Amino acid sequence: MESKRPKNVYHLIIAASFVLTAVFFGNYLIRDSIAQMTDFDEVDITAVVPAPGSGGGSGSSAVGPSTTVTLSGFTAPSSRVIILKDGQIFNTFYSNENGAFAVNLNNQSAGVYNFGLYFQDQRGVTSNIIPLQINTMSLVPVNIPNILIPPTLTLSPTVVNAGNTLIAEGYTAPGATVFLTNSASTNSLISLIADSAGKFSGQIPAGFRLGEFTITAKSRMATGQESLPSRNVIYRVIGVDEVVPESPVAGVGLVTNFPSCVDPNRNGRVNLIDFSIMLFWYEKPNPPVAIDCNSDGVVNLKDFSILMYFWTG
Amino acid sequence: MKILITTICLTFVLSLANSANASSLEFNPEKIPSQYNSELAVAVRISTDGKYINAVRGKIMLTEQSPKIKEIRDANSAVSFWIERPSLQDNKIISFSGTMPGGFVGQDTELFTIIFETYQQTADGVVSVIEDSEILLNDGRGTTDRVTVNQLIISQAVNFDTVNPNTITDNISPEVFSPQVSRSTELFNNQWFIVFDTQDKQSGISHYEIQETTNGKIREGAWLTVTSPYLLTDQQLQSYIYVIAVDNQGNERVIKVFPRNPLSWFAVHRSEIVVTIILIASVIVTYFVTNNLHKKNDHNV
Numbered sequence: 001m002e003s004k005r006p007k008n009v010y011h012l013i014i015a016a017s018f019v020l021t022a023v024f025f026g027n028y029l030i031r032d033s034i035a036q037m038t039d040f041d042e043v044d045i046t047a048v049v050p051a052p053g054s055g056g057g058s059g060s061s062a063v064g065p066s067t068t069v070t071l072s073g074f075t076a077p078s079s080r081v082i083i084l085k086d087g088q089i090f091n092t093f094y095s096n097e098n099g100a101f102a103v104n105l106n107n108q109s110a111g112v113y114n115f116g117l118y119f120q121d122q123r124g125v126t127s128n129i130i131p132l133q134i135n136t137m138s139l140v141p142v143n144i145p146n147i148l149i150p151p152t153l154t155l156s157p158t159v160v161n162a163g164n165t166l167i168a169e170g171y172t173a174p175g176a177t178v179f180l181t182n183s184a185s186t187n188s189l190i191s192l193i194a195d196s197a198g199k200f201s202g203q204i205p206a207g208f209r210l211g212e213f214t215i216t217a218k219s220r221m222a223t224g225q226e227s228l229p230s231r232n233v234i235y236r237v238i239g240v241d242e243v244v245p246e247s248p249v250a251g252v253g254l255v256t257n258f259p260s261c262v263d264p265n266r267n268g269r270v271n272l273i274d275f276s277i278m279l280f281w282y283e284k285p286n287p288p289v290a291i292d293c294n295s296d297g298v299v300n301l302k303d304f305s306i307l308m309y310f311w312t313g
Numbered sequence: 314m315k316i317l318i319t320t321i322c323l324t325f326v327l328s329l330a331n332s333a334n335a336s337s338l339e340f341n342p343e344k345i346p347s348q349y350n351s352e353l354a355v356a357v358r359i360s361t362d363g364k365y366i367n368a369v370r371g372k373i374m375l376t377e378q379s380p381k382i383k384e385i386r387d388a389n390s391a392v393s394f395w396i397e398r399p400s401l402q403d404n405k406i407i408s409f410s411g412t413m414p415g416g417f418v419g420q421d422t423e424l425f426t427i428i429f430e431t432y433q434q435t436a437d438g439v440v441s442v443i444e445d446s447e448i449l450l451n452d453g454r455g456t457t458d459r460v461t462v463n464q465l466i467i468s469q470a471v472n473f474d475t476v477n478p479n480t481i482t483d484n485i486s487p488e489v490f491s492p493q494v495s496r497s498t499e500l501f502n503n504q505w506f507i508v509f510d511t512q513d514k515q516s517g518i519s520h521y522e523i524q525e526t527t528n529g530k531i532r533e534g535a536w537l538t539v540t541s542p543y544l545l546t547d548q549q550l551q552s553y554i555y556v557i558a559v560d561n562q563g564n565e566r567v568i569k570v571f572p573r574n575p576l577s578w579f580a581v582h583r584s585e586i587v588v589t590i591i592l593i594a595s596v597i598v599t600y601f602v603t604n605n606l607h608k609k610n611d612h613n614v
Contacts, residue, residue, distance in 0.1 A: 044491070044571070044573070046491050046569060046570050047568070047569045048489055048567070048568060048569075051486070051565040064484075084415065087393040087414040088510075110514065111512075112389035112514070114391065114413060116415040129416065131365070131413065131415050131416045131417050131418065137389075228365075231453065232452065264497045264499040264500070272394075272509075272541075273493055273495045273508050276500075276506075276541050277500045279541075280542055290498075294454075301368050301370055301396075301447055304396060305449035306454065306455050307412075308412045308414050308415065308416070308451065309367060309415075309452065310453065
């Protein structure tokens with residue numbers, strides 16, 4: 001009888017070891033398979049986790065009282081609208097078939113926020129950003145209606161012989177009047193009407209002055225509401241006998257939406273990564289030529305200003 | 314006399330023309346009392362006169378008359394991304410430079426606030442001046458705007474429009490953020506790095522800490538205080554990355570970044586597997602040895 005008791009104990013220990021091992025590995029197998037299911041190639045997957053209390057702070061992670069910010073207005077129909085909050089993409093959605101949009105941003109805690117709105121037209125061209133500084137300190141709901149997002153604008157060609165014409169195209173709210181301003185002439189204001197798809201298009205005489213000039217567009221609704229200017233689009237006028245290059249020319253047009261110096265990691269977006277790369281080289285000797293936007297041999301506030309202008313979040 | 318009057322008039326007209334349409338960086342209030350028995354807040358504010366700007370920088374030079382600075386708050390700034398967060402250097406200079414993505418337009422908007430400690434009787438005079446200021450327009454070319462500045466003055470005059478700092482009762486974590494892993498030929502020789510930034514609208518961000526771990530478990534004492542961009546130790550991107558944002562009241566926001574190339578469960582738990590196998594083997598060996606001993610004892614009996 002005495003020899004049976006240890007045998008049972010050992011059997012129990014062995015069985016328990018196998019069960020524990022199975023549970024232990026099974027748990028990690030399941031967890032790792034979940035992690036591997038996500039697509040890590042483009043976006044880093046992140047999660048908010050409880051503060052461990054072992055870092056530098058007290059470990060608390062409370063959520064305070066909050067309010068709602070409502071933004072509404074007009075842009076091109078069925079277009080992707082992007083909302084930035086303190087420079088980072090906070091929300092994206094689509095305008096309806098009439099170009100109207102409205103969005104509620106819930107759970108905004110008390111503070112002063114730098115919001116920004118822009119849209120991407122059906123060609124992928126992005127508009128200028130409307131900056132909105134919104135104060136939610138009093139926790140009263142904030143409503144900003146009738147926002148008219150600036151139009152998108154492209155030129156074709158971007159290098160033109162003197163005396164020829166350019167074609168300006170873009171998107172804005174349907175039915176809006178678009179005013180094009182040409183830096184080549186102080187009195188050259190051309191107005192176009194956007195169609196039901198929000199598209200506008202028109203010819204602009206390049207003039208006979210040689211050099212680089214800028215065209216900008218502003219939209220105005222029938223209600224009289226006016227947008228901020230579009231992004232500046234640069235074109236170059238060359239001599240009548242000069243050959244117009246077939247491929248895109250650096251420094252003119254809006255072919256890629258922004259110059260390569262503001263997108264050093266070449267992911268097609270101008271955001272915190274590009275800012276951080278520039279930040280590393282701020283006022284340091286021998287910065288990479290590729291991020292020195294104004295080619296003055298140093299990464300300084302001017303380069304950051306150019307980066308901020310083309311920001312996409 | 315005529316020349317003098319003409320010169321004065323011209324100077325006046327030119328100064329008016331210069332200040333018209335210029336952006337400004339100003340202390341508010343611009344006069345503080347010669348004695349103050351409490352902490353005193355002086356904001357540095359920006360006005361753009363209707364123009365869209367996107368970058369600002371400057372240096373606040375403190376004179377010997379300046380009361381001691383307790384802290385600088387930038388929790389609700391017009392600046393979204395600081396290039397150089399305002400901080401006191403050598404008790405003499407506060408340098409700052411920051412940017413506003415997509416532009417900013419506003420009047421008397423706070424950039425940051427200087428909190429002075431309680432101070433005793435001080436002679437009248439200039440406390441600090443803003444130098445090397447620069448404001449750039451949001452025009453895609455980095456065009457410099459004209460800037461006007463004022464001075465911060467201590468005066469024995471009675472009526473001061475001074476502002477006490479709000480007592481900060483911040484028990485709210487910094488805002489949720491999304492660190493991003495990237496690489497570029499223009500930084501760290503195309504090695505992988507991580508960038509991060511967030512806001513804390515109550516007391517402001519103090520610092521960030523990070524740790525990389527292959528098994529996903531947070532290790533106490535393994536936190537590193539870092540700044541963005543941070544060159545990752547694990548260039549194979551097999552580690553979980555934890556980034557903590559800590560505000561000035563010690564509240565934390567912890568973000569876990571999942572690895573792009575996670576290790577297999579076997580590789581992650583190699584040591585645990587070895588220990589478990591040894592444990593099981595020991596139990597089995599002990600079982601057989603003890604069993605044999607019992608058999609021998611039974612046989613001897």
